[in-house]
Amino acid sequence: MRIAVIGAAGYVGGELLRLALQHPDITEVVATSRSQAGRPIAEVHPALGALTDARFAGLTPAEASRGQDVVFLALEHGESSRVAGEVFDAAPGLVVDLAADFRVRDLRLHESYYGVHAAPEFVSRFTYALADVLGTELRGAEALAAPGCFATAAQLALYPLRNAGVADIPALFGVTGSSGAGVHPRPTTHHPARANNLFAYGVLHHRHDAEVLQAWRGWTASPSATARLMTHSGPFVRGIHLTMHATVAPEFAADAGARYAGAYAGRPFVRVTEQPPELTHAVGTNVALVHAAGNGVTGEVQVMVALDNLIKGAGGQALQAMNLALGLDEAAGLRLAAPFPC
Ligand SMILES: NC(=O)c1ccc[n+]([C@@H]2O[C@H](COP(=O)([O-])OP(=O)(O)OC[C@H]3O[C@@H](n4cnc5c(N)ncnc54)[C@H](OP(=O)(O)O)[C@@H]3O)[C@@H](O)[C@H]2O)c1
The missing domain is CATH 3.40.50.720 (NAD(P)-binding Rossmann-like Domain)
Incomplete structure (x- = not known):
């Protein structure tokens, strides 16, 4: 080929x-x-x-x-x-x-x-x-x-929730490494500005919102459904770590880990883990590591995704x-x- x-x-x-x-x-x-x-x-x-x-x-x-x-x-x-x-x-x-x-x-x-x-x-x-x-x-x-890289992490967190009775706006807090900004140096990717730093960008209007909303609205068949990315630049080169918080039907939350495992059963590049994933376990691979935890009383779920932004x-x-x-x-x-x- x-x-x-x-x-x-x-x-x-x-x-x-x-x-x-x-x-x-x-x-x-x-x-x-x-x-x-x-x-x-x-x-x-x-x-x-x-x-x-x-x-x-x-x-x-x-x-x-x-x-x-x-x-x-x-x-x-x-x-x-x-x-x-x-x-x-x-x-x-x-x-x-x-x-x-x-x-x-x-x-x-x-x-x-x-x-x-x-x-x-x-x-x-x-x-x-x-x-x-x-x-x-x-x-x-x-x-x-x-x-997009953030959009991939966000959608892998959201997808299993499409029939989960989401009761609020899922909040998706993510941190990316500097390689996400490409090869040409900029003030926000310059090493001294980045190495020991953490800052938000794209507040309430990150570009990847567009594709995340497209998917979320399609999956939920609800043209006004929304989800919110909260994007940050972190002091590392590769990878994205994203944590989602949402409120869903308590019976889904009570069984969150198994529901996520079921949603990605047989998919070779999503690994649903027993523990919250670490970035360095995903960097260098094509695997998205996903961990889901839930509270069957309040209906809260918290889902972490770690992946390599360039892979x-x-x-x-x-x-x-x-x-x-x-x-x-x-x-x-x-x-x-x-x-x-x-
Ligand atoms: N970085 C990430 O984590 C990431 C993740 C997902 C998606 N993306 C997307 O993927 C794309 C590339 O990202 P990147 O981070 O690799 O950007 P990048 O490092 O800035 O690289 C883009 C490359 O395109 C080349 N180029 C532009 N016009 C060209 C042309 N007409 N012919 C040949 N080469 C051309 C440029 O090199 P020359 O000037 O030498 O041609 C440059 O090296 C972007 O649209 C980005 O949004 C990036």
Whole structure:
């Protein structure tokens, strides 16, 4: 299988390359970059030196997409909209976008978080690819919009509650590492500002709210249902730790652990744990660790999710969704154990 990763010099692109170069069904990988064209991939992503001596190609998205089985777009927000037309015209077998451009079907909802959509005509071609929930329903999709990292953690916490009689607005408190902000340094990702610090951002209006609301409203069949992300930047590089609090029917809360285990039974990349998960047990893997606790008297549930933002929240989930869309083994290329301690 031949694939192209467009935007391969970024963090998500680098992680996709690492996984794709070890995927048993992928035989050829084209990696493009505007700024790094011609440079060895291993100079930009030193950890990939053991896997490849190839160089970044300076191809346009159209050139890179021609003749490919799968094209991954790992571009900054807005760039996917700019290049989607030429990518589709090149007719690759499958397009997988990792940016937010095509995640939200309702244009009004999208635009209330992201502003005017630059390529609304392509939105309906994409299937929102929350792989751990949709599973084989992704088979045959022509284009996949990979969920955001916070949005993945939030939705995995919310999904088992869709029939739980939720009585309030689920509150989703999450902390992300600095790699969530991409390869280009910014004041909020600079080491001295970040290393011993913790701060909130996107207060009451984080962009991932849009896709979380889309899913939650769909699952509950309630167009006005809401859920609230509370996003924070933490003093670590990789991973997201999210804690959800909600009030549900007491009989659900009394049995919360078993209900969550049941909701994800048979899903290879969600592990429902007996204890609250630790970030370092998920980092480096495609697994989301989920723990649910409940109070059968008050109906309160508290659910923790730990995942790797660049794998489960980006490149790993995208490959998992690709495997599902193409009818491959869902876990191909994704059986990763975490290095610990890290
Ligand atoms: N970081 C995360 O945890 C995370 C998780 C989930 C989803 N995402 C999403 O995934 C996307 C990539 O994220 P990231 O963190 O990897 O960002 P990033 O580190 O800023 O990388 C984006 C890359 O896109 C490249 N690029 C832009 N336009 C290009 C073009 N026309 N052709 C080739 N390369 C191009 C840029 O490199 P050149 O300038 O060299 O071309 C840059 O290296 C974003 O939309 C982000 O929201 C990120």
